[in-house]
Amino acid sequence: MKPAPFEYVRPTSINEACAALATDESVIIAGGQTLIPMLAMRLARPAVLIDIARIPGLAGIREEADAVVIGATTRQVEAERSTTVARGVPLLARALPFVGHAPTRNRGTLGGSVANADPAAEIPLVLVTLGGSVVVRDAAQTHEIAAQNFVLGPMMTALASGALVIALRFPVWDGGRIGVGFHEISTRASDFAFAAAAAQVVLDAAGRCTRCAIGVGAATPRPVRLDAVASKLVGSTLAETHIQAAVADAVDALDIMVDSHASADYRRRAAKALATRALTDARDAARGAPA
């Protein structure tokens, strides 16, 4: 399984990368963990590979006032081991061990995962759940797209041709007792999930939920933030039956994927179970968290 021939260029700046993208049939490679198998099976046959992995300024984890900004070519393992991420975006820290296997996280990048937009991908799910955004650069300018407007469908994003993902903004929740939960179900750990759920909550001193974010993915064509669930749960003490009911209503209304691997019924059922679990985990973690 050898790829069809291609050329390889290594631009040294974002501008150069965007310019190279203007070439016909050129494609970006960063980590390559998804692209290279496609090349090996000759399902992808680009004429030019543009390697952006070493462009200065595209990798790195930086704290801003209300967000952790992660450069697109930051390796997943770096985010996994980052104390900044652990502190500022605990939901991402919780989700990262589910991404592929350790060897693929040593090479794969966060930007690559979001640009690829596989429905089962964990990083886009976290980004959408937290209401984060994708920083994009095309030849002319930089702009920011809300995550739920960036990931449009299976392997489909709002990335215009000739544009590059340059960073991801993960919102940081300030104050209060924060807890997170992340669950997915797949045939084997690290396989593409049938369903996944990500949750983050804040509890006040009385144990009442003051803020909630819950998203499901893998069962749906793209990650979906369940705002209706979140608003029902805010103000409550997150009793399990209450969570279950809110989740059930919301997931019943979702457009669920069906394919040869699983029925829509299964994915829907699993999504409900996992979303409930993610929220109860988040609640229990928040109860134990320092104020």
Add this chain to the structure above:
Amino acid sequence: MSAPANFKFVETPRRVREDRRFVAGHGRFVADLRLPGMAHVALVPSGHAAARIVEIDAAAALAMPGVHAVLTGAELAAAVDPMMNGLDTPNVRRFPLAVGQVRYNGEWVAAVAADSRAGAEDAAELVEVSYEALPFVLDAEAALKPDSVPVHPDHGSNVLLDRTFVWGEVAQHFAASQHQLAFRVTWGRNSTVPVETFGVVVAWDPWNEILDVWASIQMPKYADQIARALRLPANAVRVHYDVDVGGSYGVKRGIKHTVLAAYLARRLNRPVRLIEDRLENMRAGDAHGPDRIFDVTVAFDGDGIINSMKMRALDNVGAYAGRAPFQLGKPVGAIVGPYRIKSVEYRAVSVTTNKAAQEAVRGFGQAPTNYAIETAIDRVAAALGLERIEVRRLNFIRTDEFPYLIPSGTRYDSGDYHTVMDKVLAHVDWPALQRERQRLRAQGLLAGIGISACLEPSGGNSSFEPLLNPKNTTSTWMESCRINVDALGYVTATIHTTSSGQGHETLAATVIGEALQIDPDRIRIVRPDSLASLPGNSPVGSRMAIMLGGAAFHAAEKLKRKLIRIAAHQFGCAEADVDYIGGAIKQRGGPGQLSWIDLVTIAHRNFHLLPPDTEPGLETTHVMQVPTGQTLPTADGRVQMYPCHSFEFHVVLVAIDPDLGKPEFRRYVIGHDCGTVINPAIVKGMTLGGIAHGIGAALLEEFVYDDQGQMISQSFMDYVLPSAHEIPEVEIVHHCTPSPFTVLGQKGSGESGYLGAPAAVSGAINDALAPLGIVMSKLPIRIPELSDAIAAARASKQKETA
């Protein structure tokens, strides 16, 4: 032969000597070979499940730089003989490349030889093949229908084999039994899928007229079949056995790859290398496994005694015969499992469809058959409201009944099934396990215990061939070993096969060391090539402990006797009056004593001191026939299949979240009795590895074809192999019931774990589902389907109670 109770080297922990080179990355696998001028092959696959080949246009491919040849089926079929069929089905012809017609999605239509694999693939894409699609059939039951399209029109139908055996008074036993039940179970198409694909390198030496072959091979009569196909004298083919094989478990019989590569090597006069890539391997390596529907009826009494069984095994062979039909024959040798079932009617049906061909898979059909038999036991227990343990206890053959003749003509050599079962139940603490199941259920999980009791016939024999093809009169199934002690007293012995991780060098050295009472680490094992080798039949049928161990032992005994003869002659006494101790020989009641090196020196240098009619040197050879293998099948199909029968007893506890549907192992215990264990680490590895294969077959692995005949599980993304997460910690409970037929009491263990694990895992899931009143009757049992079945059962229960 009975086994001595105390061994010096056998049964004691000993490192497997082969491990050393592998941990350092110094294995010598076929893809590691570099020969000057070597051409690389890539294959052109068919996209159709069935189609006439209208035209092959290779012009663009041939014009690519570095391309040496584009070979088509037409050219190849004119130059080589078709590959051998086991059954008498001369109109089911098979060549390495499709001839005139493609018969399954992915079948190789043309082969490109080029300077590099990448270049060959580039050119392969440019080979233009035009097809005329033909009707196809994928389902075995559809293929059985008289109006189904035959995959081989010249054969007239899709039925390769349809034979019914009746052993014992089946009708009478059924009539006299109080109860009957019938069920169907389906074993999905999977295989052992080694991490290394099949590969071969062939070089033709026109000056010595020898075809050199290096391959990742596990196959008897490989050199013979190469010679036949290529119409070469058999002694013009030299297979190199010192190639390390990266796992096989039965399936690496790439004769089609080899014939193709050999033809090209002779045509191009350069070495040719064909290493399957993973896509070629999965779709068209023709190494799929049984794809089988069992319809079973058992007749039993209210006390749980099972009197008789009817079984129809319908196997979906794929587009060519391969070894598949014989995988219906070998299980005849253990058709009643470990049970005293008095009579059996067995209908073996083998049909062609437009799927890839099967190859011999670990156990050669025994694992699927055990799945059917163990399901029968569980269903009988459920029908009568009896404990599954008790039904097994009642029906087990008793230890005092061995050798035990089963209705289909095989005598089981020895066993103690009750003791193994009791040991396992004690180890697992059966009542505590049942309480644990209850505790899990109380938490809202589904939980179940699975039990399976299975035999591992071992020793190998090809009696299934004459059984299913009366024109085949083969009853010889041999293995050899040659021992040479050199002039300095060092021992070198030969084995005549490739190995794929079974530790044969360690096995042979240990047995020879035991027999000669010298340290096995001083014994070197070498692998001559096939021209310099003695007869052998490769590690199939879980045979090498018995056969290689046996041949090595006998050769060593011959050596010992020669040493004794030499010593006695020196001492001037009778051979009975000397003692052989640790390689030295002492006269009993006399002064004579000779050390090992004394004896060696006499043999090598002092011809004048040798007894009359003694050959100089110290070299012995033994060519051994399989124990109990001396008769052909009777007219009603009774035959001694394999000589020895190991036994395994699995107990598994599984928990399932009812919504998510993922079975999780909470406990896995296996009781294992393979007689004398020559090397404990090797046997442990076989057992644990076999269980992993079994878990894969039960829960994860299947070659799936869509309704257009496209194989959609082409890569490891869709064909799911168990990782370390999927395999639980396994506890092994050991027991030893030696075989009376082997030199040390050893039986085989190469298939252990695999033969019983799928039945145990399936049984555990069905036990978990029992409160819902549903069963899963098809393997693999997939998570979404399991969850959906649970949800449907709960919904209908709710409706009932509403």
Add this chain to the structure above:
Amino acid sequence: MKVELNVNGARASVEVEPRTTLVDCLRDNLGLTGTHTGCEHGICGACTVLLDGEPVRSCLMLAVQADGFAITTIEAVAPAPGELSIVQDAFCETHGLQCGFCTPGMILTAEALLRRIPNPTRADIVSAISANICRCTGYGQIVEAIALAAKRMAGSNVPRETAPGEPA
């Protein structure tokens, strides 16, 4: 294209097509056949090498991406010809292999794990090797080997070191 690689502590200059994977470069250009290909699409792990001490799938890297890293293959693990590292010896002690095809990847994964987590739990070990498929052993004796190696490394008087070629 010409690429300068750092393999097992030595500089290696290779001429490769851009499409040549790192595993094919190691095997074909540099003759380091201890690293194996099992699937060429990043699932089986037989191609595992260490990149700056961390396991990666060398079939999921192009040779042209591999400059500037310290690449370690199985050939560099044995301390000297005929000698075995603690991890390698532990695999021999527990028989944590059979056919040997997945073994180089397993050994490197184990070496990297034990450098990062000297005292791994069983779950740590299982998680680390879950990226490497073995079809022979069922993993039991592999887990035992790594646990044994951890114990022996803790008791050995050799100072903990970085991988050969790894930046100190």
